Amino acid sequence: MKSNKEASFEMDDMALMRKRSAAMRRRRTYWGYLWILPAIVGLLLFNYYPPIVAVIKSFTEWNGVNFTEFIWFRNYKEILTDPIFWKGIKNVVILTAFQILIGSVFADIILAELIFNLKSEKASKFFRFAFLIPVLVPGMVGMLVWTKIILTSSPTGFLNYFIGIFGIEPRPWLGSKDTALISLMIMGFPWIGGSQFLIYLAGLYNIPASCVEASKLDGITAVKRIIYIDLPYLLGQVKYFVTLGFISGIQGFGVQMMITGGGPDYATTVPGYYMYNEAFGYSNYGYACAVGMILFVIIFVMTIINKVFLKTTEDKM
């Protein structure tokens, strides 16, 4: 034990030191600007300037080099009356809804539940690692393998071979406008794996044991337990994936750019690809900026609706 005197001396000392360091901090406080300066410069250049230009240029006819003419709302009018744009909207809504509901909510929660209910620690660890490995394979490899081996239109494509077993005629899959969109959805079957299920799994492990105990005593079935106990606990993660999946899904066009080209006959086109094509295919940069603006408005409105809607559901709970 320290004597009182010693302790009070120490206190004085500490107070002095605090004061000194506080003074030191105050003196150096403007150095903060220097620390954030590189980021500010970069952001002004690459994150603030481009959207402003995009808004302005969306009201012009612009070839990206030397010709700009203000035509006000003509771009928007043309886009909103273009059936291909609306076809793209329809496609992207279908694809995104499917990706979110099946891909990032349903399939991965099922997988997390399956692994969570494993008793053997070893097995659980094995499956956690095994289902993660697909993340490491470049996404492009997945796309190419699906298009070149499984969804090939020739009878030697795997899916055609597989349905052939049941006596179904081979189909052209991505090659026909009737089946192209469905083929894009089939890609990645069974839509699990990656890192999302791990985040759900972490959520499941966070459920208080008392909750689970109580449910067991009541003798409810596994399905009921998942719906009434596990899902409410995973709501945060679900919200996160739905929001993120919506934002990236609605403007995504990777498959279209690399594989389908939006075809055949615009069957797989999406607004993002429509924009990409207008800009880099036809040099209609002003028009493409207007498409970008429309996407921005859609995302903005949906994000706000999402925020308001999810808040009210939270209040009810």
Added chain:
Amino acid sequence: MRAKGELKKISVIPQIILLCVLAVLLLMVFFPLIMTLIKSVKTPTQDTYKPFELTFPFCWENYSIAWLYVSPLISNSLFIAIMDTIGSLILASVTAYGFTRFKFPGREIIFMAIISLMMIPGSLTMIPKYIMIRDFGLINKYFGVILPGMIAGLPFRLLLLRTFFNGVPNDLFEAAEIDGANHLHQFFHIMIPMCIPILATICMNNFLQSWNELLWPRLILLDENLQTIPIGLASFTQNYQTITGGTMGAPLAGYIIVSIPLVILFAFTSKQFVRGLTSGAFKM
């Protein structure tokens, strides 16, 4: 964790069913890759007559052809992903340090202004950004892909990092200040070591994102010698199929080869990887 003692009483049969379901799912997930592996060692004749089963002898020639095409792609992709990741981490952590350890006028307003950038989708900025990069003369320069990548994700990384940096106890810095450590010293010897887990998470996500990026490498790296894995694979597949009349052996071997680097990396960092991905940072 669910109570283990109680569960033990239940018979083992449900557990076995569970294991079987998981095994089948795993097989389905890996099926395309297994198929690729099997088909990558086939000659065109073997592929025509027995497309889905193992055929002997293996045609390793596919791999040597593919290696010629994909090895430059791998080094290009590695270079871009590593530079992008290192640059992003340094920029984001330096900025986050500025926002946590200094109390300068307008700090919160500037921070909010940066965070609100997350509301602006990439599709809106894409075209002016491309024009700007083009006008800077960065077409066919790695820097033209790395620089915008470093900055585009900055608001999100900054938000994550600032939260974690705020969690580091202030006493540590005060003690260091009394010892005469300057901010640079505090940054490298206190802040960075204290925040390794979140930095590792950002590092991993950033690397994967850069590794899989399609748009910017495609728009900016037009020269075939500079192409990254995703872009180069697509053109390799197309060219090879055109030349050989539709055979896939070598491209498939290429797919297998380009998948290996990250698997090796994963073998060394799997623990950190899983921890990073499951840390609470990724939920709302």
